[in-house]
Amino acid sequence: MPNVFAPSVFFIVFREVLEAVIIVSVLLSFLKQCLGQPDQDQKIYKRLVRQVWFGSLSGVFVCLVIGGAFIGVFYGVGKDIWSKSEDLWEGIFYLIATVIITVMGLALLRVNKMKEKWRLKIAHALVDKAKHHNAKSWLGAWGKRNALFILPFITTMREGVEAVVFVGGVSLGLPATEFPLPVITGLLAGLLIGYLIYRGGNVLSIQLFLIASTSVLYLIAAGMFSKAIWSLQFHTFAQKVGSDVAEQGSGPGSYDITQSVWHVNCCSPQTDHGWDVFYALLGWQNSATYGSVISYNVYWIGIMVAVSCLLYEERTGSLPLKTQTLATLAKVPGLKGWAKKKQAISAEERAGIVRQGQAHLAGGVFHDSDGSLSEDNRQLAK
Template sequence: MWEDFFSVQIFFIILRETLESAIIVSVLLSFLKQNFGSEDPKTYKSLQFQIWFGALLGMLICLAIGGAMIAIFYFLGNDLWSLAERIWEGVFSIISAVIISIMGLALLRINHLQTKWKSKLGRSFTLKNLDDIIIGDTDVAQLSRVGKIRYKVKLFTERHALALLPFITTMREGLEAVVFIGGIGVSQPFTSFPLAILAGGATGFFVGWIMYRGGNKMQLQYFLILSTAFLYLVASGLMSRGVWFLELERYVQLCDGQDMSEVGSGPGSYDVSNSVWHVNCCNGLTDGGWMLLNALVGWTNSATYGSVISYIAFWLFIVASLKVRLFRERNGYLPFIPFSWQRRRIRKQIGILKRAIATADDQYSEVNSEGRPSLTQQTETTVSGNEIEDGERDTLLS
């Protein structure tokens, strides 16, 4: 079957991790082109080499570590698999649903990640001389031995930030993908890995190239929404199927270890006392195209109370999570959580916003010949009109 050669879950895992790395690399390359492309071609080529070198080095190290981890995890899991197949299937399906749910929320924020990284890197790229990144009149000779080491490390990291950032990012995202694949892929044949990994990586790189070439942001957002919606369909099916396998294991134990689902459909193949519906066809474990629906959306011809309730509960949780995140995006805080608990996160958001405004303000001031207020002044005026209490705002901004 096609499941032996292509894993939908692994495809989306690789796509998500590749997209995040592609965003960072594309943002770095875009800033380079804007700030050094025409004014200083030599510096532009040198820094461009740093970016690609760091990204490729991180990828190579990730492949080496990840390949060993997957091999050990896969063969270990494969040996243990035969001892309790239905329990493993159920547990890993539920874990996969949780992992995919978390990734789906992150996938929806990929456009926001682009703005975040631009604001972080904006100041560094406005410096025409890379040596200016080191601020202050530090007398290295007067530093202690530890101080000298720290100063040299700081100097190295700041001068080679364009290589270190993609290096760390690609390695971290790659190792995350390895962990996710280990959790999801242990229940799938190893032959389903290569094509899914190649397809997910190629799609992610293609989207990154579109972003670098100035692709329409709204079109990218639609792509992310559709991908996340499909991802949640898969995750909801995994959650329901995981609970179904655990309930099947309980029924098998009641039947003295005989897997009654293997006899097909009909009387005796399912637990009548725990059945919501059962049809004598369309078996998601044995019948052709229905196996595809079982793999993608968790279809079963013999639903149990647990599988149906878990499916509904999953969607209620996703809807509630998205509603909460939407409120926080629009208002900047959560009304039912003490403000003091949210102060650190809000300060971080304000810092990102200030850096983004400072970067844009430089460009704005060049064309502002009518004496209009700067973007920073406009933003402060807008923020002062928000509904946050004066005392809370002063405490937050202090």
């Protein structure tokens, strides 16, 4: 029973799939708004919808290939390297996983914001395409004609590769058997929730589901963070003890008493079945150290602070000192572009970008290839 389901992998896959579904749905709704009206040419609309689907699916396909290769190489080459000093690697991998989950996890609670972000990004991309009037080059012309293939292709592929990297990151220390189940279930759950969002199901229950899964995700991450510190501490202990440490099982001598906060001679997540579930979900340790307890609490305090900041920013529009900091950073040569991007874009600017994007979608994209359409589009753009 154990070692077949890694919850962290499930949530990563779920989250990435959800994001990809949102992208596709944003694109489709763009199309529908611009070209799918009853008075417009259904043939072209359908062709473009097909293009979107084709693009997304090929993106998924490509990323599956990349991911497969990635994981294959990883397990083929890597395993031997870190199996030797397991605790050290486990500690490092858990740290990586914690960072990944922490950074991406909160976005799950902002699906609406995520949609908004993608609407903006897609519109941006469309505008950029149109601006590069490189129609003379063959590639440019092709790109223009197939924008609705390229865009979802690239974005789904990006999300997919991201998922692969993240899944790889959180599961570096896990045996390969823990993969398939959470990947498949995460995929299905992501598709289902994505579809429900697209169809506009019960928003409240969807949101509750997302809250619940985010909470579980952060419970896992807090446990992982604590476990990472624990592993690193245990690694140094085991280094000093030598091979004997494994002889001790969970009894006396299996832990560093000078660091111990509690130790029960049972319930070891490594050796006693059942407790590994608590371990995976809550970071349970039968032998807690000062490091593991403090890091667990510090992690949660960090989450509380981060959430408070985000809420404050949303309510007041900005964090104290944020604009000032960004303004200063914008003057630093290397960071200029990055800081500019981060500087808050006003709602009106945002709307403008989206409008432009729609206009380009309707008019700009097809103006060389399909003259008859451009008129309609221009009309709509007004």
